Amino acid sequence: MGNFIFAGCDTVELAKKYGTPLYVISEDFIIERCREIREDFLEKYSNTMAVYASKAFLTKEMARIIKREGLGMDVVSGGELYTAMEVDFAMDKIVFHGNNKSIDEIEMAVKNGVGRIVVDNIRELDLIESIASKYQKRVGIQFRICPGVDVHTHKYIQTGQLDSKFGIPLADNTIKKAVKKALDCKYIKLLGFHFHIGSQIHENHGYSLAVRKVVSLIKELKDEYGFITRELNTGGGYAIGYKDEEDRKNLSYYTDAIMNTLEQECSKHNLHRPLVIIEPGRWIVGEAGITLYTIGAIKEIPGIRTYVSVDGGMTDNPRPSLYEAKYEAFVANKYEEKAVKKVTVAGKCCESGDILIRDLKVPQIEPGDILAVLATGAYNYSMASNYNRIPRPAVVMISKGKDRLIVRRESYEDLLRNEI
Template sequence: MANFLFSNVDTVELAKKYKTPLYVVSEDIILERFNEIKKDFIEKHENTMAVYASKAFLTKEMARIVKREGLGMDVVSGGELYTAIKVDFPMEKIVFHGNNKTLDEIEMAVKYNVGRIVVDNFYELELLDKMASKYKKKVNILFRITPGVNSHTHKYIRTGQVDSKFGVPLNENIIYEAILKAINSNYIELKGFHFHIGSQLQESETHVKSIKVLTSLMKEIKDELGFITKELNTGGGYGIHYNGNESRKPLSYFTDAMMEELEKECRKYNLERPRVVIEPGRWVVGEAGITLYTIGSIKNIPNVRTYVGIDGGMPDNPRPSLYDAQYEALIANKVDEEITDIVTIAGKCCESGDILIWDLKTPHIEAGDILAVLSTGAYNYSMASNYNRIPRPAVVMISKGNDRLIVKRETYDDILRNEI
């Protein structure tokens, strides 16, 4: 009877060694993605940079890997920035996002000399100017722009449309005022612009449309305000395979199309092509992670369905409840057995909506079997909670056939440690 091997490691043995639920992350796959970024973007196109979007998955060990590989990192909170600080990540390679950064977060970013702060609104610009003045530091910023492009993805992960909580609208009165405020400040250095149009995107069309919008803006503000755009951050959002026909396209599918359009538009407008930054996150780690569970209760409702209970669910993977996300999975200790059943994988939370997978085709299942859910490397550990007072799982990283613990399993005492 064969067991499921993930990155050449026996997942059933991992479940025995570390218990379940268990996040498993392959450093081998992560390094494959980083090498593709270097080869097909950084080395292929001059004056470029790639930063890892850490909100997808961030631990101290992941930050160390990004640092070692020489890429930058995108953070969206004080906690993510603090993680980078604790591993001595080069601050000049940090890009700090967020639509409502707190005063404490802004102070941390200024104090630690973060490389780029992506400014979302006038309120933040004013706070940043005051904080930079306090520390007598020049702060490099980009303005986040909403290019007015609708992406084809779940409405909760679209970000580039006109009606968005993110970014400065492309209204002439608003954007011109923002640019003038920045360039007239003694403590702010406006480098250029940023856009991000959504996540889990399968086509490059909306990225290309956004490039057209931004180059038009670059031309306008050069003519009207004399401002030359030195940097354009194009975000990320490149999709991966979760199930069905969804696919992880090569990075070059997105980046080549964007760079070709940018070069063409810059020639048309007689603009110098700015430095281009990309921010892949899910594309790097999504398929590099799986989650292992132990099967418990099996409840057959005749002529309706069979519910199979696992020892995790919504707290370690809220995406099915949030986005109706769909996953592929298999029985790790029965990968060579005949598929005979259709079951629904139910989480252990006291919630009717805690269903991980509907109608999964499996061999005959028994209590104690190990379920492996695929493509859980992004937005699972990072979104995990203690709902129902369930401790968060451990995280194991595997590399070249070896495994190492990078996050300990939480205990009940960990859940209570801040309570009075």
Template sequence: MNNYIFAGCDTVKLAEKYKTPLYVMSEDYIKDRLREIREDFLDKNPKTMAVYASKAFLTKEMARIIKESGIGMDVVSGGELYTAIQVEFPMEKIIFHGNNKTIDELELAIENNVGRIVVDHLEEMDIIEEIAKKHNKKVHILFRISPGIDSHTHKYIQTGQVDSKFGIPLDEKTIKTAMEKVLKLEFTELLGFHFHIGSQISDNGNHIKAIQIMTQLMKKVKDEYGFIVKELNTGGGYGIHYSESEERKPLAYFTDSIIEEIEDRCKEYELERPLVIIEPGRWVVGEAGITIYTIGAIKEIPGIRTYVSIDGGMPDNPRPSLYEAKYEAIVINKAEEELTDVVTVAGKCCESGDILIWDLKVPKVETGDMLAVLSTGAYNYSMSSNYNRIPRPAVVMLSEGKDRLIVKRENYDDILRNDI
């Protein structure tokens, strides 16, 4: 067979059945990653917790899969939280992030008894305390700390540097204000700290540096305020394979060194080892997804470039335009043919920047051929838009060689639904 097989399914037949563009996700792959989290982190290390960073990819079906796995979920908006509520996700396993949560979002979180709210700025404590008092509920929080680490990734997906929109700055005055304030609150209880240094991280060195900084902070707040940190959330950001220069490392590459460093520093500073939390998202779903397109216009500029246009682009995958993300792709109906040509894959939007892949090696392509862009499971569907009034694609989930629709394809009426 000349067709590309993904997760046991013929991708050409999927495209014919569901039309293109089409998001395709492998439940088998996702469950393998969730199993690795359990076996190589949770079962291996006592006092640990893992939550899926749902911003990477979230639908009701994905929330059900995470629920079934037994791990928790982190959410960053009322919409993500509402999705979890709709599938009766255990609220005690929810961690609610966000640098500017609205009052309505915090109301929703506290009314539904989320496990932890990660406080991103000092004034947020006042809002949480007021809502918690109104509902007569105890709310558990973590402080998100910006540890001042510049990670080796694109600047748009760095999150732990000094100049960041995320987190409480790690300076003497701010930490003093935060600790003195939280310890006086009646309905808000601080459990510990959270940090996140960035996304698509391929090396564990900066996680180690951040842990060294955070354990020093743990010692400081114990010595100065008598506060014992019960939880340390180390974030996620573990990288995956997108192109030749990037590889997904096993979870243990990151988590073994994280646990070892925390235990060593806690022993050195005579601290009780806290509950350690991780938040993988992209690592769970990134390579579980592909996006299938149909090739349309082919435009050759002699001696310069050949543009191969597809029936999607920026609206279903904004990552190349946002931060120059690199991808690999396969012409799925000619998967075994020799790669003789080099083309640039262009999206259909009215933007010069709507280019998915520059200089892709392909066999001889024709209008009507189909292209699968690989490793699109994370931050593609979740970041998709209706730019140029283009409907969002359907999402299909594959399991044990069988396909099922989990998100219907939008139509033009869906785009107009809220217009007045």
């Protein structure tokens, strides 16, 4: 009694059935987010497209859900593309990113007819042109531009500022040279531009600012080269609630700002409004997931703190150690009990920095209790590692209160499977 229920399932029962650590993902939640995208963006504005940023969380089952919900998919590696191909995802709905795509990855994209390659630099343009000519295929591209917009988020997940490894800066003439070059390429069809200003962004004005900057570029390119921009890809980055659901904004908070600014700027400059693409990742899947752990060692240092260790850690969720991400958690089997103290939740890795949560309020706890960490759906499973030779957890999907295993727990044999 009094257990934490997630998406209609008793989390303590799930922990018993599948073991811990365990990723649990709510399909209903993902479907609900996709519905919001359709209603508040795709159906509200004509000439728009939404693609799921699969880096947030990708398995074959996730790709099937996104396919069924009618969204496109953003991939950033051959592995993500391969996963999409395995479920017969429509290749014309794939957007292929990356600041250093390999020749093999570009070949894979060109051969399989990926809809849009987002080109990060001029070298990549040359590679695509030569590969496309080999396959006698015309390839649709967007240039990733770096709009020089600083947003308020952790510096490791800012991407639109001038000092970034991503994209072609707007600040100098490189983008014009790149456009000129693309227009002279026989096998390249330049569709437009892409920006992604960062992740977990709480304010919409960074998007409006980026849109204004890009529209100036669009106008200059029209005036100078007669180039008509057909597509503008505005990236993802919409914030979710990690500690507090209130932090999450509706999709339209961001997309209305993007669309209104774009409409205004285009009409001011007498430009045709391009197709607009959005690429949310975390916003679709972040709050759809939780991770269940079993509590083990409890170390009290009187007057200092109490460390509560769990059977996972930075291997299944590197975000707290990577960029000080904050999480909320509950003791799932004591969900209704009153909090009596604050503890520090530590992982089991051989690193002092393997701390998942600081100052978590908990009831009286003991080894064997189940800890449920919330909002772990994005950038947890997809960033997991085998550090300390710890096998990756299983993934369970919940739909309408029913659980199903979608990824098996790794075994020790799995850890050795490529060794010679």
